[in-house]
Amino acid sequence: MQVDLDKTFELPGSANQGWTFLQDIRGVASCMPGAEITEQVDDSNYKGSVKAKIGPATMSFAGNIEIRSIDLDKRELQLVGKGQDSKGSSSATMDLTAWVTEEEGKVVLRGKASVTVTGKAASLGGRMMTQVADQILNQFGKNFCNNVAAMGEDEVAEQAREELAEQPKELNGFAFAWSVFTGWLRSLFGGKASS
Amino acid sequence: MTEQMDKETREAALQGMGCSRKRKEDARFIQGKGRYTDDIQMAGMLFADMVRSPYAHARIKSINKEKALALPGVHAVLTADDLKPLNLHWMPTLAGDVQAVLADEKVHFQYQEVAVVVADDRYIAADAVDLVEVEYEELPVLVDAHKAMDADAPVLREDLVGKMQGAHSERKHDNHIFNWQAGDKEATDRVFDNAEVVVSQDMYYHRVHPCPLETCGCVASFDKVNGHLTVYLTSQAPHVVRTVVSMLSGLPESKVRVISPDIGGGFGNKVGIYPGYVTAIVASIVLGVPVKWVEDRMENISTTAFARDYHMTGEIAADKDGIIKALRVNVLADHGAFDACADPSKFPAGLMHICTGSYDVPVAHLNVDGVYTNKAPGGVAYRCSFRVTEAVYVIERTMDVLAQKLGIDKAEIRRRNFIKSEQMPYKTCLGWEIDSGEYHSSLQKALDAVDYDGLRREQEEKRAKGELMGIGLVTFTEIVGAGPSRNCDILGIGMFDSAEIRVHPTGSAIARMGTITQGQGHQTTYAQIIATELGLPSEEIQIEEGDTDTAPYGLGTYGSRSTPVAGAATAVAARKIKAKAQKIAAHLLEVSEDDLEWEVDRFKVKGNPGQEKTMKEIAWAAYNNVPEGMEPGLEAVDYYDPPNFTYPYGIYLCVVDIDKQTGETSVRRFYALDDCGTRINPMIIDGQIHGGLNEGFAVAMGQEMPYDEQGNLLGNTLMDYFVPTFVETPKWETDFTVTPSPHHPLGAKGVAESPHVGSIPTFTSAVVDAFAHLGVTHLNMPHTAPRLWKTMQELGVK
Numbered sequence: 001m002q003v004d005l006d007k008t009f010e011l012p013g014s015a016n017q018g019w020t021f022l023q024d025i026r027g028v029a030s031c032m033p034g035a036e037i038t039e040q041v042d043d044s045n046y047k048g049s050v051k052a053k054i055g056p057a058t059m060s061f062a063g064n065i066e067i068r069s070i071d072l073d074k075r076e077l078q079l080v081g082k083g084q085d086s087k088g089s090s091s092a093t094m095d096l097t098a099w100v101t102e103e104e105g106k107v108v109l110r111g112k113a114s115v116t117v118t119g120k121a122a123s124l125g126g127r128m129m130t131q132v133a134d135q136i137l138n139q140f141g142k143n144f145c146n147n148v149a150a151m152g153e154d155e156v157a158e159q160a161r162e163e164l165a166e167q168p169k170e171l172n173g174f175a176f177a178w179s180v181f182t183g184w185l186r187s188l189f190g191g192k193a194s195s
Numbered sequence: 196m197t198e199q200m201d202k203e204t205r206e207a208a209l210q211g212m213g214c215s216r217k218r219k220e221d222a223r224f225i226q227g228k229g230r231y232t233d234d235i236q237m238a239g240m241l242f243a244d245m246v247r248s249p250y251a252h253a254r255i256k257s258i259n260k261e262k263a264l265a266l267p268g269v270h271a272v273l274t275a276d277d278l279k280p281l282n283l284h285w286m287p288t289l290a291g292d293v294q295a296v297l298a299d300e301k302v303h304f305q306y307q308e309v310a311v312v313v314a315d316d317r318y319i320a321a322d323a324v325d326l327v328e329v330e331y332e333e334l335p336v337l338v339d340a341h342k343a344m345d346a347d348a349p350v351l352r353e354d355l356v357g358k359m360q361g362a363h364s365e366r367k368h369d370n371h372i373f374n375w376q377a378g379d380k381e382a383t384d385r386v387f388d389n390a391e392v393v394v395s396q397d398m399y400y401h402r403v404h405p406c407p408l409e410t411c412g413c414v415a416s417f418d419k420v421n422g423h424l425t426v427y428l429t430s431q432a433p434h435v436v437r438t439v440v441s442m443l444s445g446l447p448e449s450k451v452r453v454i455s456p457d458i459g460g461g462f463g464n465k466v467g468i469y470p471g472y473v474t475a476i477v478a479s480i481v482l483g484v485p486v487k488w489v490e491d492r493m494e495n496i497s498t499t500a501f502a503r504d505y506h507m508t509g510e511i512a513a514d515k516d517g518i519i520k521a522l523r524v525n526v527l528a529d530h531g532a533f534d535a536c537a538d539p540s541k542f543p544a545g546l547m548h549i550c551t552g553s554y555d556v557p558v559a560h561l562n563v564d565g566v567y568t569n570k571a572p573g574g575v576a577y578r579c580s581f582r583v584t585e586a587v588y589v590i591e592r593t594m595d596v597l598a599q600k601l602g603i604d605k606a607e608i609r610r611r612n613f614i615k616s617e618q619m620p621y622k623t624c625l626g627w628e629i630d631s632g633e634y635h636s637s638l639q640k641a642l643d644a645v646d647y648d649g650l651r652r653e654q655e656e657k658r659a660k661g662e663l664m665g666i667g668l669v670t671f672t673e674i675v676g677a678g679p680s681r682n683c684d685i686l687g688i689g690m691f692d693s694a695e696i697r698v699h700p701t702g703s704a705i706a707r708m709g710t711i712t713q714g715q716g717h718q719t720t721y722a723q724i725i726a727t728e729l730g731l732p733s734e735e736i737q738i739e740e741g742d743t744d745t746a747p748y749g750l751g752t753y754g755s756r757s758t759p760v761a762g763a764a765t766a767v768a769a770r771k772i773k774a775k776a777q778k779i780a781a782h783l784l785e786v787s788e789d790d791l792e793w794e795v796d797r798f799k800v801k802g803n804p805g806q807e808k809t810m811k812e813i814a815w816a817a818y819n820n821v822p823e824g825m826e827p828g829l830e831a832v833d834y835y836d837p838p839n840f841t842y843p844y845g846i847y848l849c850v851v852d853i854d855k856q857t858g859e860t861s862v863r864r865f866y867a868l869d870d871c872g873t874r875i876n877p878m879i880i881d882g883q884i885h886g887g888l889n890e891g892f893a894v895a896m897g898q899e900m901p902y903d904e905q906g907n908l909l910g911n912t913l914m915d916y917f918v919p920t921f922v923e924t925p926k927w928e929t930d931f932t933v934t935p936s937p938h939h940p941l942g943a944k945g946v947a948e949s950p951h952v953g954s955i956p957t958f959t960s961a962v963v964d965a966f967a968h969l970g971v972t973h974l975n976m977p978h979t980a981p982r983l984w985k986t987m988q989e990l991g992v993k
Contacts, residue, residue: 001903087325090249119249119305122907123493124914 001122003115003130009141011100011107012149012156018100018107019075021148025067031143033136037065044068050083059121060086075100090119109144111137205795210734211727212941215878219718219738229457233489235414235427241270243475243488244320246310246327247498248302251338251569251906252349253331255300258310263326268315270482272327273474275299283477285354286443289467289685290543291362292372292534293354294572296470302331303351303532304571305906306497311474313486336569336906337370340506340529343566344368351532351567362534363543372534372565377548377625383560386521390512396596399975400585402504402529402570402900404496405577405890406918407713409459411499412489413472415479425452426476431461432751433711435685437743439468440476455741461713462890463575464500466537466753471499496911500537501570501900502577504529505585509550509593517601517608522559524550524589528574530565536574537753538581539683539690545581546674548625552590553634553672553844554612559624569906578890578951580675580754587671591956595963596972604651605960606642609670610635620937627674629842630936632870637932638670641846641868644930650850658968663992667849667961671953675945676759676841685750689836692760693747694768696725697830700818702811703735706768709749710761711741714886715947716879717757721765723875724941728769729776730796730810747832755843755945758875759936764835766940771831775817779829780808782822841936841944843871845953849961855992858984860896860962862925867954870932872944880946881929887950888927893919894951895958897977917977966990 011018021027026037029048039047044067052059063083070077076099084091098111115133117125125132142163149160210216223229260272275297278284285293298309310327314320335349342348350356350369359366363373387393413428424446430436433453441448458465475488490499506527512520528544530536538545544563551559576582598608613634614621621629642648650666657664680689693709706725710717718738726733740746749761773793780798781788784806791798798813800806808816817829850864867884874880897917901909910916935942955976962978963971969990974983 001905001907001909084249088246088249088327088329089325116905118251118905118907120493122903122905123497123909123911 001117001129003133005111005113005115005133005137007111007137007141009109009145011109011145013107013151015075015100015102015107017151018109018148021144021151022075022077022098022100022109023070025065027147028144029065031140031147033139048081059090061092062086085121090117090121092117092121109141202795209726209730209732209796211723212873212875214723214876216719216723216733216876218716218879219722220712220716231409231457231459232412232414232427232429235456235487237414237416237485240414240485240487241313241315241478241482242317242320243311243313243471243478243486244317244324245308245471245494246312246324246329247306247494248298248309248331249305250302250331250333251305252334252336252351253302254334255298255302255309256330256332259328260310262328263312263323266319266323266326268319269312269323270315271313271478272310272323273297273313273478274310278477281477283443283473286468286473288533288535288572290534290536290538291540294533294535296473301353304569305908306494306571307532308470308474308498311478313478313482336904338568338570338902338904338906340504340527340566340568343370343568351569370567372530372567373543375543375563375565376561378560379558379624380560382558383521383523386558387510387512387523390520391515392513392597392601393510394593394596394600395508395510396593396973397508398589398592398973400503400505400507400588401976402501403577403894403898404501404900404916405462405464405575406496406898406916407460407462407464410490410492410495411465411469411471412487413475414485414487415476416485417476417479417483419483422446423450423452424476424480425454426472427454427456428472429458429465430455430751431458431465431711431713431753433741433743434709434746434748435688435751436468438686438688443473444476444480451743453743455711458711458713461753462578463502463537463753464495465713466575466751467500467535467573469499492913493911496900496916497908498571500573500575501531502573502575502579503585504570504574507585507589509589511593511597513597515601517597517603517611519554519556519612522551522556522590524559524561526561526563528563528565529568529570530574531568531570531572533572534565534574535572537576539677540685540687541682542581545576545583546677547582547586549583549623549627549672549674550586550590551623551625552587552594553609553614553632553670554590554594555614555618555621556624561625570902576754578887578948580673580677580948583674584952584955587669587673587952588956591669591671592959592973595960599967599972605668606638606647609668610638613638613670628839629672630839630938631872631934632672632842632844633932633934634670634844637844637846637868637870640932641848641866641930644868645848645864645866647848663853663855663965665851665853665961665963665965665967667847667851667957667959667964669847669953669957669960670844671847671949671956672842672844673755673949673952674840674842675755675948676837677754677756678840679838680836688750690750690756690760691834691836692749692756692764693832693834694721694761694764695747695830695832696765696768696772698729698731698772698814698817700815702731702814703737704729704731705737705739706765707739707746708761708765709747710752710757713752715752715757715883716876720758720875720879721762724762724765725769728766729773747834755948757945758943759841759939759945760835760837762875762943763837763940764833767835768831768833770940771833772829775825775829775831776810776813778825779813779816779821783808783813783816783820838938841872841939843869843944843946843949845869845949847953847957849957851961851965853962853965853983855987858980858982858987860978860980860983862892862958864928865925865954866928866930867950868930868932869946869949870934871946871949872933872935872939873942874931874933875941875943883947884929884950885927887947888954889919889924891951891954892924892958893917895955895976895978897979899977
C-alpha cells in the first residue's frame, strides 16, 4: 500500500528560522504525534519510534531514520524512515523530501512524501491510509509552525509554546478517525477535505 | 385397506428416496451440540500459533526466539531449521509441487508461516508470537500474473531455479509452472482463419476464498507408548490425509487415525494439507502431548486456499446464423507462490476442458499457462468441480458476446447451438462424454416460467425511459462426480468411493462411507438410499463417516462427488445385501429365488399372496437360519469406480435493476432450473441450491481478494470480505427437470455445486445486459456499486 503526499504549510517567521528548525531532527520528530527520536546513531542516522493507539490496540513502530541529504542552498532535507511494529506484523517506510521556501512573499514548508505500509496495518487500515496520513501531516504542520513561532519572544510565541505543551503525546486513533470523518464529510459538500 | 394403499403406506414409512425427509443432522446443530474440531479437549493439550510474514517477498535474515521462549508457558518455537532434520520443512503438494511448511530462508507471500509457537494456551501462544523477532530483507514483489514471465521479473522460487521440467510440462521461465493444452490447435486455428464471424472476450475471474463459517484446524495427539497418532482435523478427505501423513511421517498407515468430526462448511477450503496441520503433528510427536492448532479468520482468508484467479480469453468462430464452428480458450492461471491446487493429478487446470459447455462445438483448443506470483497458494474448487466454474464462466460469457455481435437473442443463440437430446451420450471435441440432457425442453420451461418475452418488452420500455434493467441467462452443463480412475487420481489413488453396510439382526443398519459431510446432509440422504434399496426405515439406519479407523477408504467429499460416487457405492452395496437377502428369503419360503419378487420392504412369492418375508425377518434369519453353505450375517462393502462423470445442468435466469445514481444492483428475480437427475431428497436439494446461489451471489457481487503492488492482501477480514446474509440475499425461485444419468445406479447426478457454478455467470450476464445497448460486452466481477458507478461514469450514463 503506497500513498504519495504533497503538503504545504505556511510558516511564521523567516525562512531561515523555518530552515533552522527543519534541521533539528529531534524537534521535527516531536512534531509528529506519537513520534520520538530515541537514539542518535551517527551524524545521519537516528533510531526512533511511533506509537499509535487505535481503539483498544496500541501499535508501536520502531525503526531507523536516515538523513539522506541536507542542501543548505535549497534549504532542503531528504530522509528515509523505516520501521516495523513491535509485533512484527506490519512495517512502514517513508521517503520524505522537505524544504523551506518563499512563495509570493510567504514563507512555506513544503513536503513530498511517499509512504509504503505492509502487513496487517495495510490489510486493516489500507482504505483509510490516505486520509489518516493526511490528518497526521496536518497535525505535524501545525506543530511545526508552533515550533517555529515559539522561537520568538512575543505573545504569538508564548501562545505557540502553550499549544505545544498541550499536544497529545501519542497518536490517538479515535481522534484521527473523527477528523478523517469530518474531513470526508466536508469533501462531500464541496469543501476541501483538509485545510 | 386395499393392497395398493398398504403398499403406499409401507413405502411412506420408509422415508426413502424422493422424500423430503427432515435432516437428521439438524437436531444437534440447532441445539449447539455439534462437535467440531475446536470442541475437542484433551488432557495436557497445548496450543500452536503461527508467526507470519508481513512481507510478500523477503529474505529471512534472522529469527530470534529467545524472548518468546522466555515467556512462561511457552514450550517450543519451531522454525524451518528445526524441521530440516526431519525433512519436513517442505512438503509435497497435490499438484506435484512442493510448499514450504515454514518459510525456508525466504518468504513468498504475505502471512506466510515463518515459525510456530507451542504454548499452554492460545493466549500465551498469541503473546509469544509477538515476541519472536524476525529480521527480513525485502525483495521485489510480483503480484501481476501478466508480468510473471517477463525477462526482468523477480525469480520467486529459488528452489526450482534450473529445474525446467515441471510436474506437468516443461517450464519456459523460472516463474512458469506449467503449460497445459487440450484439443486440436491447428484445426481450431484453421476454422478461425476462415470464419464468417469471430468474437473474442478477455475476462478476469478474480481471486476469491470459500470462507466457510468454521476455519481450518486440527488436534494432533501422538501416543509415545504405542506409537499411534490420532489427528482430529477439519478435512473433506480424511483418508487421503491419513495416507499423506503416513508418507510424510514414516508412521505405518495402520498407526495413523484421522477423524473429521462435524465440519462447519468446506467448499474446497478443507481439501488441502496446510502447514498448521503438519506443524501441530510434528509438535505432538516431538513433545508427546496433544497439540491443537485452529486458525483465525484473517489466517483463513489469507493463507488456506484461495479459488480462481484465472485471466481468460474466450473466442468463438461462428457462421452468420450464430452456429458455433470452433472455440478457443486461453488462460493465464495465477497459482500464487506454490502450486497447491487440488486437482486430479493428470489435470493441472482441473476439468477446464469442459469449457465447450452445453453446445455442439465441432472443434476446440484450450491453452493454460500456470505462473507463480507472491500470493498465497491454493487454487481450490470453491463449491465447484475442479475449475468447472471457470469453464462455465468463459463459455457462457463468450456465448453472450457472440449473441450480442450478431444481434441474436441470447436464448435463441443457445437454442441453436445446444447438443440435441438425440445426440446423447455426446462426445465433446475435448474428450468428455456428456451422459444425458434435455437442454431444449428445459430452456423452454425456464423461458415460459419467467415470461422471457415479457421481460424483454419491459426492458425495451425501461431503456426508452433511460432506466437500466438487465436480463441474464445461462444454460450450463457441469461435470461432477470425480471420477473414473482412468481419468482421475489423487497421489496415485483412483478417485473411487466406498460404502460398507451392515444390517443388524433386528433389521436396523449401520453404513460407513469414505466421504464426509460438511452440510450436505449425508446422514439423511445415504440412509434414504439404503431405505429404498433394502426396505428398511431410514430412521433406523445410522450413517457414519470421517473416522479412518472405522470407515472404508474413500477420496472424500468435494466436486459434488458424494452422490455420484459414494451414493452409487451405497446403492451397489445395498444391492449386494439384497441379493443375499433374496437367497435367504427363498430358503425360508422354500421356493426358488426366481419365484420371488421385491415389493417395497419384502420379498413375495409371485402369484401367491401372503407368502412373503420382510427384510426385517430376513435380517433375523441371516444370523440364525441361512441356506446351507452360506456364511451368516448381512453386510456388504462396495468400492465404486464410476464409468463416467455425471453431467447435471441448469437453466438460470436473473433480472437486475441498476441504480443510475449509486451503481447499486438490485436482483429483482432469480430463477434456477436444475436437472440433477434422480432426486433423493427434494428439500435438501432445495437447501443446497439456495446455499449455492448465495455463494454465487457472493462471488459475483462482492467477494474479492485484492492485492496491492507491495503484495498486501487488502480484504482478509469480514469487514471487507463479503459474506451475504439474509439481508443482502435475493429471493430464489427454484425449479427442476429430471433427466436421470444412464450410468449411475440411481440415475442421480449431484447438485450442490451447480447453483454456484451456474449463477455466477448469470449475474454477470444480467449486469452486462443492463449496459448492452451502450456497447458493453463484458464487465469483470465483482459487480459492486463503486465499480458499476465508475463504469457508468466512463459510459456517460446520466
